[in-house]
Amino acid sequence: MKNARIRVLMHLIIAAFIFLWNYFLNYFYAQEEIPLLHIIAISSVYILFYLAISIFLEILFKNPNLIRAIVFLSYLIFAWNITWIIQEIIYSILPEIGIVLFNSNVPRNDTLFHYRIWDAFISLHIIALIYYVILRFVMYYLETKNLQKELAIKRERAEDMKYTSHFMKNIFSESFGQILLNNEPKDTRTKMDIIEFLGYILELEELGKKDSWGYSLDKLQCFIRLLRAHYGTESVVFNLINDGREINQLPRGLLLFPLENCLKHAYISPDYPINYKLIKENCTIEIECTSTTNHLKIKEKSGNGFLFLKEKINSSDYLHIMENTSNLKDYTLYLKLTPKYDAKTKIQYSSLG
Template sequence: MNSLKLYTVITAIFWIVVLYTALVVVNKSYANEVVPYKHVVAVGALYTIYYCFNVLFLYWGLSKKWLFRIIAGLGFFILFCTLFPFMYYIIQEVMPRLDLQLFSDDVPYDKVYFQRRLISAYAFVLISALLTVSIALFIYRRRIYKLQISELIKLQEKLVSKDIKTHFLKNLLSTNFGIILLQSKPEQKKNIQNTIGLLAYFMRIESETEYLVSIDDEVNELKRFIGLLKQYYGEMTVKLIGEYPKGSYLIPLGILLLPLENILKYAKISNNSPIHIAIQLRQNECLFTFKSMIDNYKVNSYKSSGTGIKNMNKIIEMLQLNIEINTHKENEIFVFNINLKHI
């Protein structure tokens, strides 16, 4: 049983207990004419049955599977369409046979009054179900948020206390954006998950040097990185175009994140100076091109040693991979190319 289902069930049980307690207390203490207990139980049972169905259909309505959503919609439609005939049959035909008559024989049947009472009762049931699912969903999301934040803090503390050996990763985490990754506590669920995923990938890069991963995994982490950059610098500050060859083509772990370390250290990043990332498929090769506007102040402040690129080239040479890395300037634009050959 997943957490949302568990919280929904617990909240529903709590509501049912409160309903029965309220009915009994009101009946004993405030009613002009005390209703027999079995009648209270019968009315409560009818409320509970409709309440449970409404909670179930609302829960299915939150499902990601369209089949459950369709069933939930049909369920609500059937409940509403059968409300009057079904409840009339139960209250007027079945309950009197069980000595649970709710209306006196000397009171004439008023169809309009009966329907109004049913509609008000059903509205109460529906509102109760909505509140139940809403409260359960709120508790579930807060619980998940706290668990994810706890996981994020542990990862951040590990990276802060760890003596990072990977050159480009050490430099990346020392940038303003890297510091944000190590200190921030995002509010949005997606940003929390992306930060956790990226920091976990950093841990892999640090511990699994000279390790190969599929191009799919590496591009997914690149996109995760880009998503967080957009959250920090602005939606229009990073532009990614092109498609990569999906499959099991293996590349060094972290190679597509290497250019971002240079960009964060030496580039201007703004809506007017966005990062351009282009993926070009050619015959038997795939070219990743990263372009960014050079920030001369940053260049003068942080002298580049080229160690990160040298280390990556050593890994490429050692693993005998057909990958080329080259960088050059085009006026005030820094260009970083990664060419994957023989794809």
């Protein structure tokens, strides 16, 4: 609603500018007095075309490629026929409501008329571009201000948490946690990801909660974007195979755990990337995360973390196989989740076999 008010206000300001421009232009340079009603009429035509152009610009910059292509094609048709459209307005539509902007006793000079149409059309494009640039600047400023406020609130809440989970203790003990709690990212995407991820960490404190596959996957991808922003674009290699089927809800934070555990034991950089493979097929989920071992971190124990994860899985509708192996070079965590109840036969599995 606030964005709509800003747009309306800017359109009103530009509409007033167009009217005043035409008024003073005719007042100082017209060879004969032009009725106010005529100035209002021609200004209204200008404003109408300015609004059309500005809407074209907003759609072109904000929508998917298919919509952009359709709108751009429509715009080309509109621009190609602009002289005919203006002629119809001036010579057919306006005279019907008693507004005649031409002298029927003087022969038409179509060349000059078309030149003036294109001159005004180009000027309206410039005004529409100025509107769009100012609008984006204002929106960016307001969005940044709101994001900073929301980020401050999330960070304050995160710093006051008890960190009951293994996951959160590890995250905030790493240098990576500094970008979540202290560093101020410059780009809006990273700032939004931090807000989203901190909000999810607050949700992780709610024990026993479950999330849909789509929601869990979205938070995992948010986590990966943050890791890449901090350690480098190639620092996390993510492979996803998704058959698109509906599955039972997952324990909250389940997809994040293997990646966080790899992070705990690993070097992580574009030269030593973490490889995270996620497969969802026939209602079964397989996760494999591999990283290059950090000799200083390999001595740390993960027993509490695995107990925490198993407790989460045991309260879910899944049976599991979980293995973790490590040596002087690599650390690998493998997790397989199979639903306790077959979706078709409704028969409970006694084991994974």
